[in-house]
Amino acid sequence: MDHEKNLSRLNRLTKEISLLTHTFSVLGWDQETYMPENAAAERSEQSSLISRLIHQRASSSEMEQVLSDLGCSESTPDGDKSLPDHSRRLLRRAYKSYKDAVKLPEELVSELAEHSSISQINWAKAKNRNDFSLFRPYLEKMIDLLIRKSEILGYESHRYDALLDQFEPWTRTTEIKSVFNRLQPELTGLLNKISGCKQVDDSILHRKWDIKRQKELSHFILKEMNFDFTMGRIDESEHPFTATLGGSDIRLTTRYDKHYFNMGLYGTMHEGGHGLYEQGIPGQMRGTALGECASLAIHESQSRLWENMIGRSMEFFTAYYGKIAEIFPEPAGGYSAEEMFKAVNMVKPSLIRVEADEVTYGLHIILRFRLELQLLEGSVAVKDLPEAWNELSRELLGIVPDCDAAGVLQDVHWSFGGVGYFPTYTLGNLYSAQFLNSMNKDLDVSKQISSGKLLPVLNWLRENIHGRGALYSGPELCRLVTGEDLNPDYFMNYLNDKYDRIYNFNR
């Protein structure tokens, strides 16, 4: 059969792209972990060469030919109707990648890559010196480049669609808007309710947590999570991340703070959740258009599920507080599992997104999403961004940063051109709660966790999510796994139950 031969041809092309993509990740991982400081300029040349090679292959005439031979076109983006469902899903992904790549001129791809690298360096400088003006020209140029990119990629109703689609394929700005519009008053309501309660004591988190022992705990927990160290490892970096250097080579990083317990363990569990997803993508899918995650939001649902729904649950402390106290007899001494559970879940509006609790986190994202829309629409200029940020912060969180380093300059994303990325964080939170709800129909999750049995949870995720690679879009996967569309109620129910337990709303 001709189609079979053409599918093999396609897979040979995507395999080479995948090898180059993983090579790109090796360069990136090394850059963030072990690379000596003066190697940055050359590394950026190496990375941009590899990304140019990827783009050339993704937009090549061979790729066009094989996709066309398989029946892919504007009207049938998933190929010939006679093909089996699995192949059509693969073709849909492959055709989408090809279309996106071929639309973007190599010159714009290079310019974006180079500006991204320069812009990140200047963002870091601006943040360090707490001086937005140092970053402003770079962000202005970045927004211009992104507007050009969105115009070239095309969109239905909003420029933002084109950018969002790169991270969250087939999800639209209006859908995010409507979800966020539903979510925001609920989060604000819950935050107000909590603010009326007696605050929990989180002093335990700020005692002295020996870093060598924190590393031991991180390894222990990753092993409990069944992260496979024969095909992965954990290191340290300034900003935690997960990178796929190969289907059997998943690298996590975390960071440790001697005086803040949450940083190390929850960084580890968060990235561990990402890592388990990557390790769960079937080997036979790797190298094909299906051998990757469904979307960034689905990815984030996995990290958040392990970090928050498992790692910050009372059940987790029931199972593991003994181990924590054994590794850290000093700082954990005199505290109970319940007290520590409450401490790690303290809700309090704060300036820094990555340190935000589960309630205010979503508000941080909504702030960024609104500003991104305005930047692309041109209704806010980059020069007015700090002021716009501060106003929105007052509106949504009730607090205003006293400096731009703790405000508009806090996140790296805009500096590398990641406009459209932030919403996936909140979508991930929402998906995770909805998945957890479905998981609970198949197994007693609380019972498993509180007895320290995390494998059944992982197996459920593997079967329902990881093992499906990129067969489905985020929304499709959600319907398939949970039987309904994304519904923020699951997340709000989860938050309300959890914080009622912690803050005793009816007392």
Place this chain on the structure above:
Amino acid sequence: MDHEKNLSRLNRLTKEISLLTHTFSVLGWDQETYMPENAAAERSEQSSLISRLIHQRASSSEMEQVLSDLGCSESTPDGDKSLPDHSRRLLRRAYKSYKDAVKLPEELVSELAEHSSISQINWAKAKNRNDFSLFRPYLEKMIDLLIRKSEILGYESHRYDALLDQFEPWTRTTEIKSVFNRLQPELTGLLNKISGCKQVDDSILHRKWDIKRQKELSHFILKEMNFDFTMGRIDESEHPFTATLGGSDIRLTTRYDKHYFNMGLYGTMHEGGHGLYEQGIPGQMRGTALGECASLAIHESQSRLWENMIGRSMEFFTAYYGKIAEIFPEPAGGYSAEEMFKAVNMVKPSLIRVEADEVTYGLHIILRFRLELQLLEGSVAVKDLPEAWNELSRELLGIVPDCDAAGVLQDVHWSFGGVGYFPTYTLGNLYSAQFLNSMNKDLDVSKQISSGKLLPVLNWLRENIHGRGALYSGPELCRLVTGEDLNPDYFMNYLNDKYDRIYNFNR
């Protein structure tokens, strides 16, 4: 001027090759240091893709065109006679690389790369199980491939020329033969002389040397050697190596043995010597055909100079024994600088090349060189190699391995196809002594070292060797720096003086 434009065109092509070569090194460095075990198969696919891309570029029609536009041909391999000397030297290198690349069919390059990776794995298995038969078929295939390679590359008088030329450009087998024929009786004579003397006491080396403190010492010594940690680092790996991940990114590795002092420090100083050479190649040469070492033998001359002529000198212990005793009050206690100097220089025939002293080391190399010649000539078959090894070992070293793991299976080189590599080790030793002799005319090396001033030594090497990149071949550089051709007498004089001091020949 047209030539200038063409030289820029050429440099753009070599720059891309250089970026890919460095990317290849990132993959390799990671593989030997931090890569999880199950990632090996994919890593080898990534590496072989990158090496294919390098080969394509090195043998491309653009490359052919620009070299021909610059006047390169069989009769004028260094290009148009009107070009300045510097450019003609660059063209000579570039044309040589092109000719070598274009001669080798991509299919053979791939086959060699793949077989090299499989063969290394089976070599390691065979060595672990001490069973040569497990490696034999892979080595047989490797020798066949290398014979094919040498026939394709072409040679004047001996197949070996073609392989040697890959590591030691423009050096011929007959030259090595004649140098080794001169060297061997001298080494044997010196070894016999030493065997008649009272043996030194090396028990200090086998006391307990805390590994964390060994690392501290390694860092200290590298700093003393003026290794630049802003453009390099040191890690650990099973076999020490130096890798160039970028002109400003030189990575060393070493390994530590708690019960053998020499392993850590001298591994570090050896690789440190390689690293200083790489760090000393001028930035403006990088990315061009001149932005690399002159040859592997010249590289080895740098590592050996720092490891042996500096690190194993009495002057070194005069300067640094205090520091060693400060870091290691326990194992160094009760010993003098002089005693430690003698211990690290103990001469004794042993089975393992990498642990050999400076006298017997050359005999190990001569053994391998002879066998390589016979393998390529077909006068010894792979199946008879263990026996041939053992016989030569008896003849040259007076001892016979009791197992193949400590004999024919000890080195990785043949498994990756590195036939022609071994002689560069001994050439390196010879060059280093000849360079040291010249250095002594410009500065009082002993005085500098014994007062812990290593920068003048480095500066001399930078000016005379490192800063010249690949402008000269090994023999040319030798003549330029020392005023004469390679002359083994310098090395023998160095050895005779050193060991007379240690063993007191006339007593």
